[in-house]
Amino acid sequence: MNKARRNPANTLAMHGALILYTCIALFPVFVILINSFKTRKAIFREPLALPDADSFSMIGYQTVMKQGDFFLYFQNSMIVTVASLFFVLMFGAMAAFALSEYRFRGNTLMGLYLALGIMIPIRIGTVAILELMVASGLVNTLWALILVYTAQGLPLAVFILSEFMRQVSDDLKNAGRIDGLSEYTIFFRLVLPLVRPAMATVAVFNMIPIWNDLWFPLILAPAEETKTLTLGSQVFIGQFVTDWNAVLSALSMAILPVMVLYVIFSRQLIRGITSGAVK
Amino acid sequence: MTALTLSNVCKSFGPVDVLKNIDLTVEDSEFVVFVGPSGCGKSTLLRVIAGLEEATSGSIDIGGQVVNTVPPAKRGIAMVFQSYALYPHLTVHGNMALGLKQAGHPRDEIERRIAEAARMLSLEAYLSRRPSELSGGQRQRVAIGRAIVRKPKLFLFDEPLSNLDAALRMNTRIEIANLHRQLTASMIYVTHDQTEAMTLADKIVVLRDGRVEQVGSPLELYNNPANRFVAEFIGSPAMNFVDADRVGGPVGATLGIRPEHARIGDTGPLSGQVMHVEKLGSDTNVMIDLGRDSRFTVRVFGQYEIDPGAEVRIDYDTARTLLFSTEGARIAS
Numbered sequence: 359m360n361k362a363r364r365n366p367a368n369t370l371a372m373h374g375a376l377i378l379y380t381c382i383a384l385f386p387v388f389v390i391l392i393n394s395f396k397t398r399k400a401i402f403r404e405p406l407a408l409p410d411a412d413s414f415s416m417i418g419y420q421t422v423m424k425q426g427d428f429f430l431y432f433q434n435s436m437i438v439t440v441a442s443l444f445f446v447l448m449f450g451a452m453a454a455f456a457l458s459e460y461r462f463r464g465n466t467l468m469g470l471y472l473a474l475g476i477m478i479p480i481r482i483g484t485v486a487i488l489e490l491m492v493a494s495g496l497v498n499t500l501w502a503l504i505l506v507y508t509a510q511g512l513p514l515a516v517f518i519l520s521e522f523m524r525q526v527s528d529d530l531k532n533a534g535r536i537d538g539l540s541e542y543t544i545f546f547r548l549v550l551p552l553v554r555p556a557m558a559t560v561a562v563f564n565m566i567p568i569w570n571d572l573w574f575p576l577i578l579a580p581a582e583e584t585k586t587l588t589l590g591s592q593v594f595i596g597q598f599v600t601d602w603n604a605v606l607s608a609l610s611m612a613i614l615p616v617m618v619l620y621v622i623f624s625r626q627l628i629r630g631i632t633s634g635a636v637k
Numbered sequence: 638m639t640a641l642t643l644s645n646v647c648k649s650f651g652p653v654d655v656l657k658n659i660d661l662t663v664e665d666s667e668f669v670v671f672v673g674p675s676g677c678g679k680s681t682l683l684r685v686i687a688g689l690e691e692a693t694s695g696s697i698d699i700g701g702q703v704v705n706t707v708p709p710a711k712r713g714i715a716m717v718f719q720s721y722a723l724y725p726h727l728t729v730h731g732n733m734a735l736g737l738k739q740a741g742h743p744r745d746e747i748e749r750r751i752a753e754a755a756r757m758l759s760l761e762a763y764l765s766r767r768p769s770e771l772s773g774g775q776r777q778r779v780a781i782g783r784a785i786v787r788k789p790k791l792f793l794f795d796e797p798l799s800n801l802d803a804a805l806r807m808n809t810r811i812e813i814a815n816l817h818r819q820l821t822a823s824m825i826y827v828t829h830d831q832t833e834a835m836t837l838a839d840k841i842v843v844l845r846d847g848r849v850e851q852v853g854s855p856l857e858l859y860n861n862p863a864n865r866f867v868a869e870f871i872g873s874p875a876m877n878f879v880d881a882d883r884v885g886g887p888v889g890a891t892l893g894i895r896p897e898h899a900r901i902g903d904t905g906p907l908s909g910q911v912m913h914v915e916k917l918g919s920d921t922n923v924m925i926d927l928g929r930d931s932r933f934t935v936r937v938f939g940q941y942e943i944d945p946g947a948e949v950r951i952d953y954d955t956a957r958t959l960l961f962s963t964e965g966a967r968i969a970s
Contacts, residue, residue, distance in 0.1 A: 529721075533716070533722040533783075535708070536689075536716050538740055539739060547724075551726050
């Protein structure tokens with residue numbers, strides 16, 4: 359930052375606010391983590407205390423490992439999330455490229471139609487979706503979830519990506535055309551690398567709701583072999599008894615994969631390779 | 638042989654006609670410059686020639702072959718863009734090689750052509766760098782190199798120098814002129830800078846509102862403009878226009894006098910008050926208010942002391958004046 363514009367009081371206030379917000383945001387995660395390592399009694403006696411020699415227990419993790427096939431649930435969640443993100447990004451980017459690059463009749467109308475999905479929640483159509491999945495025999499398959507999440511993520515992806523693609527220099531695309539690149543090569547080799555930060559934004563926006571979703575797995579794929587992690591964790595929450603150790607342990611473990619994915623995407627967010635392309 | 642023939646080319650975007658009935662020929666190894674104010678359609682015309690825009694009607698003939706439906710890569714052209722448009726993820730070498738690889742040239746041929754282009758543009762030391770590690774002038778040279786390696790019949794330049802600073806612009810201008818001599822290929826060059834047009838061109842095409850106003854050699858346009866627009870556009874400082882009846886000409890007509898053909902003296906048919914003096918060292922531009930909302934610029938060679946506010950008389954070379962009608966067309970004086 360410019361030295362002349364740096365004011366110690368301002369900097370302090372800024373960092374103070376940010377640190378405060380970080381603490382507030384991380385507090386629930388912190389509570390879940392510490393309590394997942396405590397005995398049931400200790401959780402209720404002192405929920406905010408750190409686990410000590412007396413209260414330390416791995417019972418929650420042991421229950422989770424024993425009950426149900428948690429590794430399978432993990433795998434299902436991972437497959438659904440990664441595959442959905444892949445399709446959202448690929449089809450979203452392709453649609454966005456077509457909308458921003460080509461002049462054709464109904465271009466604006468098509469853009470508006472695609473953006474409509476942002477305003478209408480997909481859950482309104484749950485019954486119809488279920489009927490569709492039953493008719494096509496996709497109930498209790500991961501494909502049911504992947505298709506629904508792809509549909510759910512596309513509107514925002516198209517909206518964000520077409521905005522970014524309009525900013526990619528026309529000269530660059532034209533240089534590619536003169537060099538004999540096909541439209542597909544221009545899309546994959548020239549345009550996609552330049553909108554990588556936008557792709558990462560879309561990926562992060564879509565990833566968390568898909569990973570955490572309970573609604574569609576419960577309705578479309580509740581079978582044991584297609585259960586996702588969120589649905590799998592529900593076995594510990596009962597109407598009368600809830601196994602808090604197991605719930606907290608399952609939740610703690612569920613954080614890890616999203617964090618890994620987030621780190622991968624956020625590195626892309628920061629990296630901009632546009633410098634030097636034009637001007 | 639003619640490198641390019643445009644006949645009756647029109648281009649419209651919806652209801653807007655951007656190019657209107659353009660007829661033009663570019664001979665082999667000719668350097669043609671399109672000039673005109675912004676929005677006159679010169680860049681669109683270039684893009685139509687390149688095949689990046691489709692002509693609404695008319696035919697485009699490159700090297701004896703009608704190319705209206707031929708994709709840009711197969712037209713035998715190469716284009717240099719204003720914003721360089723280098724591929725950011727490829728090295729200088731990769732940028733130059735991509736088009737050749739796409740066309741399926743053998744590897745040793747590609748290497749040979751790149752080496753030759755790099756030598757001509759002194760880019761040998763930068764072949765493994767990425768565009769982001771180069772300066773503006775170097776990037777422009779890479780963009781030119783990418784065009785050279787394709788060995789096109791026709792080079793297209795779209796305002797290639799407008800992103801460079803003044804000193805670099807002059808150097809690159811000379812470089813492009815040298816390149817044209819060495820390559821003996823036809824070149825079409827779009828610019829709004831008339832210095833570039835005058836210094837580089839064999840033939841200048843002046844465009845206005847999608848129409849060709851005049852085609853001719855730089856000096857032809859300077860000495861013998863077809864109309865007032867061309868007379869005003871070519872030459873710097875711009876030509877002076879005086880109501881002809883002030884100096885005994887026909888009423889309604891306008892007399893055009895170039896600043897360098899007028900003199901400040903004790904006698905002369907025009908008189909006015911000095912408004913402003915620009916001292917450029919090698920010459921001095923004196924702006925004079927003639928009254929009747931009319932200004933006059935006199936270009937005096939060498940250094941000249943005169944104060945704003947002084948009353949002066951202007952004399953000029955009557956043989957070198959031009960006469961224009963009210964509509965702007967040339968009329969015999």
